[in-house]
Amino acid sequence: MSKLHGKVAIITGGAGGIGKGIATAFVKEGARVAIVDLNAEAGHKTIKELQEFQPESIFIQANLMEHDNIAGIVKQVGETFGKIDILVNNAHASKMASIEVTTQKELDLSFNTGFYPTFYFMQAALPYLKDTKGKIINFASGAGINGDVNQGSYAAAKEAIRGITRVAANEFGPFGINVNIISPIAKSEGMLQWAEANPEYYQGMLSKIPLRRLGEIESDIGRVAVFLASEDSDYITGQTIMVDGGSIKLR
Numbered sequence: 001m002s003k004l005h006g007k008v009a010i011i012t013g014g015a016g017g018i019g020k021g022i023a024t025a026f027v028k029e030g031a032r033v034a035i036v037d038l039n040a041e042a043g044h045k046t047i048k049e050l051q052e053f054q055p056e057s058i059f060i061q062a063n064l065m066e067h068d069n070i071a072g073i074v075k076q077v078g079e080t081f082g083k084i085d086i087l088v089n090n091a092h093a094s095k096m097a098s099i100e101v102t103t104q105k106e107l108d109l110s111f112n113t114g115f116y117p118t119f120y121f122m123q124a125a126l127p128y129l130k131d132t133k134g135k136i137i138n139f140a141s142g143a144g145i146n147g148d149v150n151q152g153s154y155a156a157a158k159e160a161i162r163g164i165t166r167v168a169a170n171e172f173g174p175f176g177i178n179v180n181i182i183s184p185i186a187k188s189e190g191m192l193q194w195a196e197a198n199p200e201y202y203q204g205m206l207s208k209i210p211l212r213r214l215g216e217i218e219s220d221i222g223r224v225a226v227f228l229a230s231e232d233s234d235y236i237t238g239q240t241i242m243v244d245g246g247s248i249k250l251r
Ligand SMILES: NC(=O)c1ccc[n+]([C@@H]2O[C@H](COP(=O)([O-])OP(=O)(O)OC[C@H]3O[C@@H](n4cnc5c(N)ncnc54)[C@H](O)[C@@H]3O)[C@@H](O)[C@H]2O)c1
Pocket: 012, 013, 014, 015, 016, 017, 018, 019, 036, 037, 038, 039, 042, 062, 063, 064, 065, 089, 090, 091, 092, 093, 113, 139, 140, 141, 142, 183, 184, 185, 186, 187, 188, 189, 190, 191
């Protein structure tokens, strides 16, 4: 039996990068997915690929900075499929800047695409996840855990996501809902663009990965997401799972 047979998943930022890797791993394990993304062109292309495995999967074009629309997106997915089992809060956009020169605009970009959507998607999906004893996967970053330079706005939003994830694990645990975090390093479009723009920073990061390679979006990150979305992880909640080639060892 496939690990996610009959399950319904929402994946934000699912048109490309890690979100696409997770969506692909999920449909191959039998889940129907709703990918939610700003990028219409990539979304339409990705959903065609996903429908090869799960024809009922859907793409919803949305800007997650418009928080008022999030409850409607969750409702649309719930009505389309009759339930929601898995929520993956993966989308996040940010710009690097030192604290000295960071503006409100950069703080808003990071919090409005990362923290607030994660919060409001969890809130809106909760009634559905109570029904299914569902699973939530949120996203952190080594940049936040380490406090990397020039990552103030990004690190702050990522650590806020870790904070709210622990609260959600405590609040939702009694309903049988698991809430965990992946902190990845992976060869996504976003990572490759960032590497090109910041070659020295990128080389420094690469040299600190014990396994000496970037993760693959589907086979490395997607497979861990399958584990966290499946009953195999039923007794794990509130945890940050480092899927980063060994870069950070949490204690
Ligand atoms: N790639 C890495 O190595 C790495 C490292 C640490 C953390 N992360 C985290 O993993 C997650 C995925 O990262 P990635 O590298 O695949 O990112 P990415 O930039 O490659 O892809 C992000 C996706 O989110 C979508 N998106 C961006 N802004 C949006 C908005 N306002 N509304 C809707 N969709 C929007 C983009 O269109 C894109 O499809 C993020 O939370 C990121 O912070 C990634």
